[in-house]
Amino acid sequence: MKYAVIIPDGAADYKCEGLGGKTPLDVAKKPCLDSLASRALCGTVSNVPSDMVPESDTANLAILSYDPKIYSKGRSPLEAVSMGIEMKPDETAFRCNVVTLDGDPAGGYDNLRLIDHSADEISTPEAAELIKAVEAELGRDGLTFYPGVSYRHCLIWRDAPDFRNFSRPHDIIGQCIADKLPPEPFVSMYRRSYEILKDHPVNLARIGRGLKPANSIWLWSPGKKPALPDFKEKWCVSGSVISAVDLLKGIGLCAGMTPVNVEGATGNIHTNFEGKAQAAIDEFKRGQDFVYIHVEAPDECGHRAELENKVRSIELIDEKVICPIYEYLRSTGEDFKILVLPDHPTPICRRTHTGEPVPFMLYSSADEREGVTCFNEDNCEAAGFYVEHGYTLLSHMIEK
Numbered sequence: 001m002k003y004a005v006i007i008p009d010g011a012a013d014y015k016c017e018g019l020g021g022k023t024p025l026d027v028a029k030k031p032c033l034d035s036l037a038s039r040a041l042c043g044t045v046s047n048v049p050s051d052m053v054p055e056s057d058t059a060n061l062a063i064l065s066y067d068p069k070i071y072s073k074g075r076s077p078l079e080a081v082s083m084g085i086e087m088k089p090d091e092t093a094f095r096c097n098v099v100t101l102d103g104d105p106a107g108g109y110d111n112l113r114l115i116d117h118s119a120d121e122i123s124t125p126e127a128a129e130l131i132k133a134v135e136a137e138l139g140r141d142g143l144t145f146y147p148g149v150s151y152r153h154c155l156i157w158r159d160a161p162d163f164r165n166f167s168r169p170h171d172i173i174g175q176c177i178a179d180k181l182p183p184e185p186f187v188s189m190y191r192r193s194y195e196i197l198k199d200h201p202v203n204l205a206r207i208g209r210g211l212k213p214a215n216s217i218w219l220w221s222p223g224k225k226p227a228l229p230d231f232k233e234k235w236c237v238s239g240s241v242i243s244a245v246d247l248l249k250g251i252g253l254c255a256g257m258t259p260v261n262v263e264g265a266t267g268n269i270h271t272n273f274e275g276k277a278q279a280a281i282d283e284f285k286r287g288q289d290f291v292y293i294h295v296e297a298p299d300e301c302g303h304r305a306e307l308e309n310k311v312r313s314i315e316l317i318d319e320k321v322i323c324p325i326y327e328y329l330r331s332t333g334e335d336f337k338i339l340v341l342p343d344h345p346t347p348i349c350r351r352t353h354t355g356e357p358v359p360f361m362l363y364s365s366a367d368e369r370e371g372v373t374c375f376n377e378d379n380c381e382a383a384g385f386y387v388e389h390g391y392t393l394l395s396h397m398i399e400k
């Protein structure tokens with residue numbers, strides 16, 4: 001038996017005025033998915049407990065059968081693990097942005113304004129040099145800054161102070177930082193980073209090119225590594241995770257699964273859809289039983305409120321991901337199951353994640369049944385099968 005789980009991230013939505021009162025899943029032309037859904041078990045599933053924030057880590061942990069109430073520790077440790085950092089139980093990972101602060105330095109650090117959480121999406125090599133400079137001054141035994149991609153970096157701190165209430169830099173753009181700063185010892189690190197970075201040659205060159213300098217660190221989302229039970233031991237299947245997102249790779253690694261890198265997998269509508277499908281097929285061919293394919297494009301369109309692109313991204317996932325994987329599995333002659341569901345809705349009108357139940361369809365080549373004619377929110381709800389705890393959904397798919 002082979003198992004494919006395909007996640008069109010954020011595809012679920014509300015009824016949209018721009019679509020004549022329909023949802024993107026309603027209007028998207030997705031012949032392969034609809035054909036499978038017409039012969040599948042269809043229903044809805046709640047991936048995000050009602051008292052939790054619908055973050056990507058929460059929803060995807062649930063789909064992979066890990067109760068987010070127990071195992072969700074925030075995104076930073078998962079990103080750290082995906083960067084190849086081996087975290088120990090007494091270490092805390094912090095997301096470390098390099099941000100742009102603006103204002104007169106003579107007025108004091110605390111009176112500057114945060115004007116860009118990404119420093120004009122600074123290039124990875126430039127940011128790496130800046131993080132190296134910060135590490136040289138602020139790093140010490142048990143406290144290490146690791147360079148990541150663009151403005152997204154990582155601080156690993158052994159026995160870190162237990163403060164969690166950091167301001168998220170993307171939430172305070174344009175604001176004075178005076179009342180957004182964390183307590184000591186964090187705030188002193190911020191102030192020193194500004195001294196290190198504000199006249200750094202990399203930043204002077206950026207200013208010369210008309211770009212914003214990355215002149216301060218900004219920490220948020222601290223967390224310890226989640227101790228996920230090994231996926232293979234839990235389900236007796238070997239698994240791989242295919243995603244452009246560090247978070248998903250991190251969950252896979254923490255669960256003992258194999259993360260697969262796909263060239264050109266960006267997460268947006270220009271992502272390498274074919275490459276993801278081919279990577280999934282290659283994983284099956286080399287003997288993996290379970291492949292988790294996460295495609296972020298519909299979520300990104302939801303955040304950007306791009307209605308047409310959201311519909312198009314669902315169509316592309318059908319044509320270039322679901323169809324080739326289905327055709328491959330069918331061609332092998334072996335029994336297989338395909339599970340398709342968004343992790344959470346990212347409604348166009350909200351431009352952010354919401355926590356409602358999402359539609360799912362579970363197709364089994366050995367057990368075709370009457371499903372729904374169009375895979376969408378209403379039809380799957382009307383099908384009447386509701387899974388209250390998302391982390392139990394996989395038990396309907398995998399027979400141990």
Ligand SMILES: [Zn+2]
Nearest residue numbers: 010299346353
């Ligand atoms: Zn999202």
